[in-house]
Amino acid sequence: MSGMVQVQSWREMVDWSADLLWRTTGEGVPEWNRRVLESGAATEVELRDWLRDRQVPGYAQMLLVMERFGYPEFATASSDDLVDRQYADRPELRPILDRLLAEAALLGPLHVQARKTYVALVSPRRTFAVVRASTRTRVDLGLRLAAQEPSGRLEGAGSLGGDTITVRIAISSADDIDDETLDWLRDAYLSNS
Numbered sequence: 001m002s003g004m005v006q007v008q009s010w011r012e013m014v015d016w017s018a019d020l021l022w023r024t025t026g027e028g029v030p031e032w033n034r035r036v037l038e039s040g041a042a043t044e045v046e047l048r049d050w051l052r053d054r055q056v057p058g059y060a061q062m063l064l065v066m067e068r069f070g071y072p073e074f075a076t077a078s079s080d081d082l083v084d085r086q087y088a089d090r091p092e093l094r095p096i097l098d099r100l101l102a103e104a105a106l107l108g109p110l111h112v113q114a115r116k117t118y119v120a121l122v123s124p125r126r127t128f129a130v131v132r133a134s135t136r137t138r139v140d141l142g143l144r145l146a147a148q149e150p151s152g153r154l155e156g157a158g159s160l161g162g163d164t165i166t167v168r169i170a171i172s173s174a175d176d177i178d179d180e181t182l183d184w185l186r187d188a189y190l191s192n193s
Contacts, residue, residue: 128192
């Protein structure tokens with residue numbers, strides 16, 4: 001993993017989400033687990049709806065869903081293992097991720113969270129970008145830029161990051177990360193901080 005940026009492990013993300021739950025609701029995981037069991041929610045969809053009705057969104061909600069229905073296998077993998085798996089069959093694309101992480105570290109405070117299929121860049125407020133090795137020849141830098149319409153190098157995000165990531169930039173080599181790419185990355189960070 002890049003020496004300049006510390007990628008959060010799933011355990012660290014769980015701890016961070018538990019702290020977020022406490023800060024936003026005033027109650028910790030044990031109390032919320034009790035409430036979840038008493039809610040009668042039998043499916044993940046029912047539980048998400050129930051939590052949303054109680055103003056428990058995002059990472060805190062994800063944590064409580066995993067507490068109730070189990071943590072995925074990749075949740076126990078280290079961040080290095082997750083990223084290594086993403087690039088195992090496309091090592092020539094790894095320098096793209098490393099360069100984007102190094103550049104993102106210069107933007108300000110952020111967390112880097114390795115997931116099963118992508119790496120999320122999270123400002124103190126929320127996810128502002130994702131990096132995914134989408135094909136054997138391309139990495140997509142997905143950006144959360146709500147007011148930005150796709151045009152030029154900015155393409156529609158498609159399913160990259162659900163509905164929060166709005167545009168993407170296709171990158172084939174670390175040399176493709178130019179000033180324009182870094183400007184868009186900075187804009188995404190600033191508009192989500």
